[in-house]
Amino acid sequence: MEEVGREVGRVTHYYSKIGVAVIELKAPLAKGDTILIKGSTTNLEQKVESMQIEHKDIERAEAGQAIGLKVKDRVREGDVVYKIS
Incomplete structure (x- = not known):
């Protein structure tokens, strides 16, 4: 597997109605x-615009x-979050 950036955390929950992922940061x-959020069926790259x-x-x-992070597409519990810039 190619290196995609530095792992900064993992998705622990996803609220589909509001499009927010809960991420436990490392x-x-x-x-x-x-960031890039990657999983078995997830491959989402986006800029961090809103966190709570x-x-x-x-x-x-x-x-x-x-943290709660507004995401542009569905992510899943266990997906890995990488910081790419």
Whole structure:
């Protein structure tokens, strides 16, 4: 498998009605970063435009935090999140 970037976390839940993924972070993530979410049937690349912790908008999150991230397409629990820029 080719290297796609640095793993920053994993999807732990997906809210399909609102298009939000809950991601448990292993590394920092900030608004403006470009991420790739990959899984057996997932391959979604997008810029981080909206993230929240406990329903409050944030600009940056650190390793160990669980964030809500607005995503443009369906993702699945267990999908890996990579930071590509």
